[in-house]
Amino acid sequence: MFSKDMIAEEQKFQFVKSFLEEETVRLAALIEECRQDVRAQGEDFNMDNPNGGMYSGMELTQIHYEMEKKMQCMAESANTIAFYDKIKNSPYFARVDFKIDGAMKEKQIYIGLKTLQNPDTYEMYVCDWRAPVASLFYEDFEDTAYFDAPKGRIYGDLLLKRQYKFKDGCLYYYVDSDVKIDDDILRDVLSSSSGEHLKVIVNSIQREQNKAVRYTDNENLLVVGPAGSGKTSVGFHRLAYLLYRNRNEMSSAEIVMLSSNDIFSSYVADIIPELGEMPINYASFYTIFAAEIPTLEINDYYSLAEAIIKGDKLREENASVKMSRDFMSYLEQRADSIEPEFRDVSYHGEIIVSGSELKKRFMEDDEDTAKARGERLSSFTQACIDTFFSENRDVIYKDIDSATEIDEDTSKLLKRAKKDVKATAVDMIKRATLIDPVAMYFKLLREYAQMKNNPTLNETELTLHKGYLEFEDALGIVYLKTVLGTSAVLSGVKHLLIDEAQDLSVIQHEILRKMFPRARVTLLADTNQAIVGGINIVDSSTLAELYDAKTLRLNRSYRSTKQINDYAASLLGDGEKYEVFERNGEKVEFLNGSTEELSALVKELTQEGKTLAVITKTAEQAASLHKSLSEKVSGLRLCDNKSCEMSDAPVVMPLALTKGLEFDTVVIADETKCFTSDGNERYLYLAATRALHKLAVFEY
Numbered sequence: 001m002f003s004k005d006m007i008a009e010e011q012k013f014q015f016v017k018s019f020l021e022e023e024t025v026r027l028a029a030l031i032e033e034c035r036q037d038v039r040a041q042g043e044d045f046n047m048d049n050p051n052g053g054m055y056s057g058m059e060l061t062q063i064h065y066e067m068e069k070k071m072q073c074m075a076e077s078a079n080t081i082a083f084y085d086k087i088k089n090s091p092y093f094a095r096v097d098f099k100i101d102g103a104m105k106e107k108q109i110y111i112g113l114k115t116l117q118n119p120d121t122y123e124m125y126v127c128d129w130r131a132p133v134a135s136l137f138y139e140d141f142e143d144t145a146y147f148d149a150p151k152g153r154i155y156g157d158l159l160l161k162r163q164y165k166f167k168d169g170c171l172y173y174y175v176d177s178d179v180k181i182d183d184d185i186l187r188d189v190l191s192s193s194s195g196e197h198l199k200v201i202v203n204s205i206q207r208e209q210n211k212a213v214r215y216t217d218n219e220n221l222l223v224v225g226p227a228g229s230g231k232t233s234v235g236f237h238r239l240a241y242l243l244y245r246n247r248n249e250m251s252s253a254e255i256v257m258l259s260s261n262d263i264f265s266s267y268v269a270d271i272i273p274e275l276g277e278m279p280i281n282y283a284s285f286y287t288i289f290a291a292e293i294p295t296l297e298i299n300d301y302y303s304l305a306e307a308i309i310k311g312d313k314l315r316e317e318n319a320s321v322k323m324s325r326d327f328m329s330y331l332e333q334r335a336d337s338i339e340p341e342f343r344d345v346s347y348h349g350e351i352i353v354s355g356s357e358l359k360k361r362f363m364e365d366d367e368d369t370a371k372a373r374g375e376r377l378s379s380f381t382q383a384c385i386d387t388f389f390s391e392n393r394d395v396i397y398k399d400i401d402s403a404t405e406i407d408e409d410t411s412k413l414l415k416r417a418k419k420d421v422k423a424t425a426v427d428m429i430k431r432a433t434l435i436d437p438v439a440m441y442f443k444l445l446r447e448y449a450q451m452k453n454n455p456t457l458n459e460t461e462l463t464l465h466k467g468y469l470e471f472e473d474a475l476g477i478v479y480l481k482t483v484l485g486t487s488a489v490l491s492g493v494k495h496l497l498i499d500e501a502q503d504l505s506v507i508q509h510e511i512l513r514k515m516f517p518r519a520r521v522t523l524l525a526d527t528n529q530a531i532v533g534g535i536n537i538v539d540s541s542t543l544a545e546l547y548d549a550k551t552l553r554l555n556r557s558y559r560s561t562k563q564i565n566d567y568a569a570s571l572l573g574d575g576e577k578y579e580v581f582e583r584n585g586e587k588v589e590f591l592n593g594s595t596e597e598l599s600a601l602v603k604e605l606t607q608e609g610k611t612l613a614v615i616t617k618t619a620e621q622a623a624s625l626h627k628s629l630s631e632k633v634s635g636l637r638l639c640d641n642k643s644c645e646m647s648d649a650p651v652v653m654p655l656a657l658t659k660g661l662e663f664d665t666v667v668i669a670d671e672t673k674c675f676t677s678d679g680n681e682r683y684l685y686l687a688a689t690r691a692l693h694k695l696a697v698f699e700y
Contacts (some may be wrong), residue, residue, distance in 0.1 A: 006174075009164075011109070015173045016091045016125055019116065026119075027077040032613040034070040034077075037240045041067060081683075083276055087113055089169040092126045093203035097160035098145065106159050111137055113202060114276040129202045130244040137161060138210035153276035158250070163203065198268045200275060201233045212552045214236045216245070219446030220549035222501070222523045224540045226578040228559025232660055235497050236268065238522055240275040242495060252278040254494040255640040256519075258512070260503060261302070263640060264660045269613025286507060289478045292487055293585065297468035298505060301503075302619075302641040304471045305474055305532050305656045309683070310618050318457050319472040320534030327448060331476060332693070334444050335483045339363065340432040345381055345425045348399070350422070353381055353387045355627045358429070369485025378426045385425065389418045398432030435484055441477045479507050482514040488593070493519045500659050509546050519546050528572055529659065531682045557689075559662055564695045568688045571681040583609045585693050592699040595625075599632040602650065602667060606633060610664035610694075612650040615687045617674045619654040625669055626652040656682055658690050666691035670699040 040391055041063065092112035099106035109127050111134045116126035127134055132149050139145075145158035154320045165172040205213065212223045212234045221238075225231050239255060252272065257280055259265045266283040272280050286300045306315045321327055342352050342358035349635055358377060389396060393414070400417065401410040442461050449457035460470040468479070481487035493516050498504070501523040504512075528538030537543055544551045556579040558563055565580035568589045591601070605612050614629070616622040619640055626638040629652065639653035652669075668687045670676055675684050676697065688695055 006171075009290075010171055012164070013166075013596045015089060016110075016116065016296070019118075019125060020091060022121075024081050024084050027081050028080055029083075031074050031077050034074045038070050039066055049331035055588060056177075072128050072198070077158050079278075083114065084276075090164075090166040091116065092424055093164055094137045095160065095162040096133075098133070098136055098156050098158055100154060100156040101144075103156070106157075107267070109136075111189075113200070121415050123529075128244065130241045130377055135214065137206055138207060148481055163256055176615055179486065184222045192258075195306075198232060198236070198315045200271060201230065201237065201532045204273070205234075205237065206230075206448035206556070206558075208552075208556070209234050213241050213551060214552070215550070215625075218548075218550040220547040222525065222540065222544050222547070222549040222551045223554065224525050224551060225554030226528060226557045227664075227686070228557035228565070229526075229578070230380070230558060231526065231554060232268065232499055233271075233500060235522055235524045236271045237275065239280065239495065239497060240272060240277055243277050251495045252280045254492060255280040255656040256490075256493050256499070257282050257497045258288075260500045260627075260659045261286075261657060263639065263641075263657060264499070267661060285504060285512075289474060291329045292478045293469065293474060296438070296474075297322070299468060299471050299640060300654050301471055304535075306654070308535070309656065311618075313455060316534055317534075318454075318459070321454070321457060322445075322472040322476055323399050323507045323684075324533055327476070328479060328507050328510065330448050331441070331444055331480055331632055332483050334447070335370070335435075335440070335480055336366070338435060340435075342432050343428055345421070345428070345647075347388065347396075347417070348420055352390070353384045353425075362433070369483065370433050370435065374429055377433070378593075379428050381425045381429065382422050384532060385418060385422050389414070416437065426428075429591070437480045437484065437486065438469075439475050441473065441480050443471075444480075445476070451628065475505070475507050475511070481512055481513055488515060489513075490516050491518050497522045497524070498522070500529070501543055502527050502530040502540075503532070504537070504660065505535050506537065506542070506546065509543070519550065522549065523549060528682065529687055531655070555579050556581060560689060560691055561693060562585050564590055564688060567695070569686055571685045571688070588688075589696040590699075592698055595628050595700055598625075598667075598669065598698050598700050599629050601696065602629055602636070603633045605665050605667070605694075606635075606650045608665070610663045611648055612660075613658070613663040613690060614650070614652045614667045614669050615658055615690065616652065616654050616671070616682065617680075619656075621669070621671055621674075622652050622654045625671075655687055658686065662690055662692055664692050666696075668697045670697055673699060 034597060094111040096109050096111070097106045098109060101409065110125065111129050112126040113129060115124060115128040115131070115293050117124045129137075132147050133154075135147050136145060143159060144155050146155045147155050150579045160176060162174050162176050164174045178421075201209075207228050212221065215221050215238070223231050223234055234581045235259075239257075241250060243250065243255075257265075258269070259268070259282060261284055265284070269279070272278075280385075284300070290298050304315070304319060310317070339359065340362065342355040342362070345353045345358075358381065361371055362377050365376060367373070385551070397410060397414055400413050404410060405414060442458075442464070445461070446458055449455055463470055463473075478487060494517040496512065496514070496516050498521060501509075502525040525537075525540055525543055527536075527538050527540055530538045540551060543549065558581045560568065560580075561583050562580060563585050569577055569580070589596075602612070602614060614625065616625055622637060622640070626636065630636045630638075631632075633650065635649045637647075637649050637651045639651050639655060639657060666687065668675055668684070674680070675687065676699070688697075
């Protein structure tokens, strides 16, 4: 027999389901009504205006506005219907009963992905998880509970905190907890299989994660935490929260998520729509800066990472120098001291402004970029030309008039002459101050290499003859462009989410700051995953200083089982330990054998129907191993940095491409102890923490 509470909860669930069904019908009717209105308006327009020109500009604008409004209504209604269809079997996940101080009765607040409200009476059936009152669910209170509303802090008694589990369109069970989000439900969430996309975690956000999601005290935020602490999920839920909170100031189109690669972008692409918002923009750092040097092919970050992981010490040392603050400062200092050569600006042999005067003014103007200084010099020169033609108008007029035909308009010819002089002068100044950043970069690199007595720094210049640039050189060139003022400035972006922020060097972060001058920034980082020494940022305080960001730390890992987490934590130094959520699983297996035995293991694991990744140290090893394993493991995919999409099929992939991803089962393919030899602890840590439920280290 059901309890009284269970009957009431079942009634609530059925009521909300009915409401969603009714709203779906209403919105479908609204879409059809708008569609008919648009069609009718179009027919009326064609009938009244068969040959065009029958309507005034104001009338056409009004017609266009009305049709656009109805089309927008149709699109929004269709999105809402699709969203309702997704949540109809699980319309909310929690409830809090809260009695405000001084009130006669408590309020029951059901919490879901989005507000469900009667459009006529405005009665709220489900509250959006991002609403201020919903924070009662995520916070733990020792004494009086409260939430921060727009009008101030509201205090009261938190009488109930309840979580729901729905299954197959039915209320499966609920759990009451007075203190925190119940560990049993959290274990249930964490025990589920991974999929093709990052999961929504609104029903299991922990207190420390909630603080990062709802943080608004500072413009920029750095979220630091170990693998599996939910940094990426927190970052996306924070974006959804900011969109909700700043609805009138920011739209999804004004947000950019900067990911490590296209594989990761596809993995996280659906989470913002799943949270009920329009899609945001996704980009990798490579796509942004490659557009700045369109005439040359550029090797990406993974080509550099691969070289370093394979043990190319010279490349690592030189790349770390090229990405250093010292070299960055040198580029900025030398770029600012360029001495362009200007020609005299003259008219019929009479000098208006000499080239030497132009150079003197340019060099004395030490504000802004070379481009901005050149633009100011152009304005000055044009003003000088105006003055020259004004002071000498009579003489110039007579000269032109005597040289023209009787029927020609001398005044027009005089204006044209002044215009031509201006155009020639502006073009000359632009050419003089427009520096070739590629040529200038390598010139400055040669100077720097000579100054530091390090000729090997110049070796990558040889790639120019092959028509491409190495990644580290491309960075320097783009940074030089930001200094010169010739790079793109994306002022329309209002928020930038940077995942795996520790993977970007200081120079990359400086480029982003200059390219996105108006954007607030959320950074996600785990310095334990900074696996490319000398290039990645291994100290979170450096990131915080770069962006003047507040740092919030997530100290608990939730992704993996206790056994996997214990193994991963053992790979780190004592000062880098972290808490783990207690979820038991299988022991980590340490195996060795032949490639054939590895094939048999992978084949056996794929039959479990879970997501599986075989992780190698390098891309070369991944390609070789895939060739061997695919003969016995059907459907086994190879993932490289050129093409790979997340799916349920098993995959072989190199270490550098696994950032941010997770799999039910991971096999670390340890070819000749390339992973488990000394000095590879961070490589092992990264690979091991990709596993949710099962991990095997196989030496072959």
